[in-house]
Amino acid sequence: MDRHIKIIATLGPGTGNYEAVRELVESGAKIFRLNFSHGGREFFEEMVGIVRRLEKETGYTLTVMQDLSGPKIRTCDVGLGAFEVSKGSEVLLGTPDKAKDVEEPFICLDFPELLSSIREGDPVALSDGMIRFKVKRIEAENLIRLEATNSGMCPPRKGITFPGMKTPLAPLTEKDKADLAVGMELGVDVVAMSFVQKPEDICNLRAEMIQYGRRVPIIAKLERTAALECLDDILREADGIMVARGDLGLELDLAELPAAQKRIIKACNKAGKPVIVATQMLLSMVNSPMATRAETTDVANAILDGADCVMLSEETAIGRYFGEAVRFMRKIAYEIERYMFETRVPVMEVDERDLPPSTFLAHAAAMLAGKTGAKAIVCHSTSGGTSRLLSSCRPAQSVYALSTDPIVRHFTNLSWGVIPAEPLDVIDDHQERAEVFVRQSPAFQEGDIVIITAGQPEKGKALTQTNVVKLYEKLPKEAS
DSSP: OOOOSEEEEEEOGGGOSHHHHHHHHHHTEEEEEEETTSOOHHHHHHHHHHHHHHHHHHOOOOEEEEEOOOOOOBOBOOSOOOEEEOTTOEEEEEOGGGGGGOOSOEEEOOOHHHHTTOOTTOEEEETTTTEEEEEEEEEETTEEEEEESSOEEEOSSOBEEOTTOOOSSOSSOHHHHHHHHHHHHHTOSEEEETTOOSHHHHHHHHHHHHTTTOOOOEEEEEOSHHHHHTHHHHHHHSSEEEEEHHHHHHHSOGGGHHHHHHHHHHHHHHHTOOEEEESSSSGGGGTOSSOOHHHHHHHHHHHHHTOSEEEESHHHHTOTTHHHHHHHHHHHHHHHHHHHHHHSOSSOOOOOTTSOHHHHHHHHHHHHHHHHTOSEEEEEOSSSHHHHHHHHTOOSSEEEEEOSOHHHHHHHTTSTTEEEEOOOTTOOOHHHHHHHHHHHOTTSOTTOEEEEEEOOOOTTOSOOOOOEEEEEEOOOTTTO
16 A cells, blocks of 8 residues: 655754755655755755755655745843743843843843734744743733743743734735745745645745746645634635744644644635645654654644645754654554555535535545445546545545646645656646556556546537546556
């Protein structure tokens, strides 16, 4: 059985060379994240070059995803150093000019527009949520009194968040715009946008992208409760979603995070758009060759929930056991997918009457593949939409997505169970392209049954939606 889940590996200092990236590919990673919060152009250029080289050497479609930093809010350093707080103690939060006027413990934040949005009773989380506060009162303009709700150290230059607040800071910063220019020049395949709060954020990034003459898919990272409140609107605009559990876990009560993850994944599956689950999936493998039982179950449950991709961050960027982490994630996928196909109804029910015919044809193809025990489903999809619909049906068979567009091929690589492939573009007939692919591909043996879907344009028309589903048998060369 093929592994259907897609593994994303973050490249960093621990995997910053050809040999390491090749090991990641051989271990099962097919998508590579470049975190633009760390590293410079020289590193990213080298990594893209290595991935493209391995793409040619292995024959795999390998996808490069640029992850923009977004407005990561950090406290500033005014020379007061770190200090310790205990539960119930009070500290002041304010702009740098307020530091000289106070004698109490002080947290510096050089964002006046953000401080003006804070209200009494609001929660505040410092240092990735390790220290939590509640706003006791507004002392003056740009000066706020906080009460600690737990104990710990407060060092400068740490991330600070305001759970539940719709921040006035735009998610596309000047740094992001400069980084996007680098990504477009290097030829990244997908761009992930941090701290998305509304669909207009995606539109703004797309407008920025178009000026570089490229339009690649955009993944919206959900890290704010404001985004959850308009999830359907964001889904309509974005090409895919990332459940970024690090910052989202600061915004929500941690007990609410699992249910939020499930709701997001369910919405993405229904919309036929790829969804990534990220953050701390196998975190202990940064320094250990073995994962914990809880981490193993977390990865398995993300797959059961309906994730298309599971992502490794520190595990492959700085971890000592990056290859082992990918291989173990792959092993979990084999086991849990086997369980999935043993216990569930093979194809999702479709009861909405207003769906386009292509949706029903995709479900019919998946059902036919299940009933006939077909080796695979092969679809010719100009935009990649049909392959994503087939993926959302969660068939046991792999879906070979044929497209002459490299942007489409690299993006379909994010969909569960989809294997991107390039057809012979000398053949105009899409159905014939698919049949020729089956006849020529070593993945299929004589006598294999394959379900083919394609869009057959009417005479005089260049494009059409999927309108053909065919059961095809690979015959001996003499017979074909």
